Amino acid sequence: MTTATSNTAAGTDRESESPMTSERRQILEMLSAGKISADEAERLLQLTSGGGSTGSANATAVTTTMAQILDPKFIRVIVEPDHTATGNHARHHVNVRVPLKIIRAGVNLASLIPNDAGNMVQDSLLSKGYKGDLSKLDASALDELIEALQELSIDATVDNHLVKVFVE
Amino acid sequence: MIPPMVMWFKVQWFGMWIPLFLLWPIVLVLLVLLLPLAFLGMAIAGRLSKFWVVLRIILASYSMICSMRGLQIEIQKENSTLEIYLP
Numbered sequence: 001m002t003t004a005t006s007n008t009a010a011g012t013d014r015e016s017e018s019p020m021t022s023e024r025r026q027i028l029e030m031l032s033a034g035k036i037s038a039d040e041a042e043r044l045l046q047l048t049s050g051g052g053s054t055g056s057a058n059a060t061a062v063t064t065t066m067a068q069i070l071d072p073k074f075i076r077v078i079v080e081p082d083h084t085a086t087g088n089h090a091r092h093h094v095n096v097r098v099p100l101k102i103i104r105a106g107v108n109l110a111s112l113i114p115n116d117a118g119n120m121v122q123d124s125l126l127s128k129g130y131k132g133d134l135s136k137l138d139a140s141a142l143d144e145l146i147e148a149l150q151e152l153s154i155d156a157t158v159d160n161h162l163v164k165v166f167v168e
Numbered sequence: 169m170i171p172p173m174v175m176w177f178k179v180q181w182f183g184m185w186i187p188l189f190l191l192w193p194i195v196l197v198l199l200v201l202l203l204p205l206a207f208l209g210m211a212i213a214g215r216l217s218k219f220w221v222v223l224r225i226i227l228a229s230y231s232m233i234c235s236m237r238g239l240q241i242e243i244q245k246e247n248s249t250l251e252i253y254l255p
Binding site for chain 1: 221224225228229231232234235236237238239240241242243244245
């Protein structure tokens with residue numbers, strides 16, 4: 001009897017929970033399903049917890065950020081000199097943002113390259129150490145590639161420079 | 169799909185917004201004028217199949233240009249600067 005009562009109470013609570021609580025639940029479910037990382041979940045939870053904004057503004061911010069995380073649009077490459085880089089000649093700054101749509105459009109365009117020219121491109125890539133076969137990159141492989149890129153995050157130090165590659 | 173309308177381009181200290189929206193009507197007029205000629209030329213030469221390839225390349229190139237919106241490149245090396253931005 002007590003159990004039934006508490007279940008009913010829990011059901012009523014769930015029905016009456018605020019949109020922000022349901023968003024927090026959704027974020028936690030995505031985190032447990034491995035769809036988002038802990039950092040991304042923290043970022044989203046901070047947005048749901050407010051910070052001076054109104055409820056609707058917060059909800060919009062959460063939805064937008066969630067869409068960005070689940071459907072990233074760009075690859076960002078940032079190179080910054082670290083604290084050990086000295087001298088003006090050794091300090092490089094690079095900030096490149098490439099839309100992911102370019103990859104799909106590029107593969108479509110590359111599929112129209114005549115065989116002879118395609119072989120020349122392939123030879124040129126082989127000479128530079130790229131061993132993949134571009135002619136085998138079809139629509140399904142491309143979808144897999146783009147999906148895999150969404151989990152891409154690289155932090156490296158090369159020649160006294162911090163290199164970051166991530167999708168956003 | 170809409171192609172980028174402006175482009176920010178900066179080399180060293182000199183930077184400017186390039187009005188790409190002025191370029192697209194010219195390209196469109198050129199295409200409208202040249203495509204029928206290309207079609208006729210290839211039909212006479214008996215290589216009409218190539219015309220469809222050309223058409224597909226043009227469409228794929230247009231798609232590529234449209235997908236470049238949002239591209240941002242900023243490079244600073246020694247005293248050199250290069251910035252390209254397609255909003």
